[in-house]
Amino acid sequence: xxxxxxxITSKTKKRNRSLGKPVNRKYKDTLFRMIFRxxxxxxxxxxxxxxxxxxxxxxLEITTLEDVIYVGMxxxxxxxxSSTLNLYEHQSTLNPNMPIRxxxxxxxxYQNYIKKRGLNLYSTRQISLPVPVYVVFYNGQSEExxxxxxxxxxxxxxxxxxxxxxxxxxxxxxxxxxxHNQELLESCKVLWEYSYFINEVRENQKQGLAIETAVQEAxxxxxxxxxxxxxxxxxxxxxxxxxxxxxDQEKYEEDLRRESWEDGKIVGMEExxxxxxxxxxxxxxxxxxxxxxxxxLLTLEQA
Numbered sequence: 075x076x077x078x079x080x081x082i083t084s085k086t087k088k089r090n091r092s093l094g095k096p097v098n099r100k101y102k103d104t105l106f107r108m109i110f111r112x113x114x115x116x117x118x119x120x121x122x123x124x125x126x127x128x129x130x131x132x133x134l135e136i137t138t139l140e141d142v143i144y145v146g147m148x149x150x151x152x153x154x155x156s157s158t159l160n161l162y163e164h165q166s167t168l169n170p171n172m173p174i175r176x177x178x179x180x181x182x183x184y185q186n187y188i189k190k191r192g193l194n195l196y197s198t199r200q201i202s203l204p205v206p207v208y209v210v211f212y213n214g215q216s217e218e219x220x221x222x223x224x225x226x227x228x229x230x231x232x233x234x235x236x237x238x239x240x241x242x243x244x245x246x247x248x249x250x251x252x253x254h255n256q257e258l259l260e261s262c263k264v265l266w267e268y269s270y271f272i273n274e275v276r277e278n279q280k281q282g283l284a285i286e287t288a289v290q291e292a293x294x295x296x297x298x299x300x301x302x303x304x305x306x307x308x309x310x311x312x313x314x315x316x317x318x319x320x321x322d323q324e325k326y327e328e329d330l331r332r333e334s335w336e337d338g339k340i341v342g343m344e345e346x347x348x349x350x351x352x353x354x355x356x357x358x359x360x361x362x363x364x365x366x367x368x369x370x371l372l373t374l375e376q377a
């Protein structure tokens with residue numbers, strides 16, 4: 075009985091988190107973040123995206139937010155480089171609200187940038203800010219195009235206002251599953267290796283392996299093939315924990331969507347039944363009136 079109570083409590087906590095309530099807990103790294111917090115990997119990804127060939131990773135100024143954490147809103151990687159503010163986020167599920175999250179992240183990073191450099195917002199001179207570039211790397215299991223633009227304005231309510239909105243935030247979502255954006259994956263070896271590893275875990279699951287075993291077998295296979303070899307050997311236990319956490323979160327989000335769909339289906343069925351009953355009553359009344367008219371018990375006008 076106690077075990078059941080703990081399960082209910084855990085589920086309640088998850089539901090509370092899904093409602094957007096902030097919690098105070100230590101940030102849990104994602105595999106993407108673990109890999110790309112390495113400056114060499116991060117610069118390689120930047121070069122692949124921008125068709126450049128920079129070599130000095132020390133020129134990157136990391137701006138990743140470490141102290142502003144909301145459940146479901148985790149800043150993965152951000153950095154300043156070559157007059158641009160680069161915000162890289164990873165998603166294993168489709169999320170149309172990424173521009174809203176990006177707006178929060180970018181605003182906070184700008185705030186830190188201004189404070190760090192001692193810039194005066196009340197000066198008569200205009201201050202200069204790095205250009206924001208926001209990229210979302212998607213590797214979920216739902217079918218998705220090579221790339222897609224997500225805009226903050228897509229979330230705006232319909233309005234009679236005909237002018238230009240004061241705000242916009244654009245996120246470029248790139249599909250990094252194997253077989254997609256081939257040029258990008260070939261240009262950034264570590265990104266391809268990351269995608270390959272995730273694909274290995276999923277393929278093992280399809281073969282019927284439990285998630286824990288699927289991760290272990292994927293690690294073993296990739297190390298043998300020299301894919302993320304050094305990284306996996308050095309972070310074996312942590313990688314397992316992180317992947318299990320990510321896949322559990324992904325499954326939880328899918329369950330939430332399925333529950334919402336099923337709830338909607340039930341409501342729809344009930345509404346359908348109600349409409350059906352009303353239509354049935356109307357049909358019975360119509361047939362009764364027709365029979366009374368045929369028996370000359372009602373005139374045509376009365377019917």
